[in-house]
Amino acid sequence: MAGGLCYQVAKLTNGCVVMNLQSSKTGLIDRRAELMERGQRIHENIHHRDEPLSADFAEQAIELENRELLEALDDEVKLELRQIERALIRIDEEEYESCENCGKDVGEERLKALPYTTLCIRCATAQEENTARQR
Numbered sequence: 001m002a003g004g005l006c007y008q009v010a011k012l013t014n015g016c017v018v019m020n021l022q023s024s025k026t027g028l029i030d031r032r033a034e035l036m037e038r039g040q041r042i043h044e045n046i047h048h049r050d051e052p053l054s055a056d057f058a059e060q061a062i063e064l065e066n067r068e069l070l071e072a073l074d075d076e077v078k079l080e081l082r083q084i085e086r087a088l089i090r091i092d093e094e095e096y097e098s099c100e101n102c103g104k105d106v107g108e109e110r111l112k113a114l115p116y117t118t119l120c121i122r123c124a125t126a127q128e129e130n131t132a133r134q135r
Contacts, residue, residue, distance in 0.1 A: 025091050028115055032084045039077040046070050083116035090118065099123050 046067060090096040099106050099120035106120050119127065 021091055021096060024096070024111070024115060025088060028084050028087055028091075031115075032081060032088075035077050035081050035084070039074060039081070042070050042074045042077065046074065080116070086118065087116035101127075 087096065097106055097111070098104070100118040101123040102120065104120050104122075106117060110117060110121055117124070
């Protein structure tokens with residue numbers, strides 16, 4: 001499944017709707033594989049140069065800009081991979097649906113939108129506000 005994560009719910013016989021954690025786990029694993037492939041391609045592009053930089057200054061500037069962009073993309077891939085690994089551990093430890101900060105339910109819609117989140121919307125908002133104040 002390219003570009004997204006699968007998220008489904010299962011209906012219990014008592015009428016309660018709960019997350020289908022296996023489906024969420026499968027989606028995270030698929031996304032991890034996708035990112036690992038992307039990271040490999042980025043790594044190959046960063047390290048493919050056998051020849052020195054061009055003698056042309058303008059060409060050198062473009063090559064260095066491209067390298068910086070690839071390195072930034074590589075950092076983003078590595079960050080998302082760490083978040084996915086953490087989410088998979090939280091699923092295995094049966095903590096996936098609980099906020100890491102307050103212990104309350106993260107919420108189905110939030111996990112659907114951001115499957116590797118560890119915070120409920122209230123705690124995430126508070127964290128963002130604290131970060132903004134510190135700047």
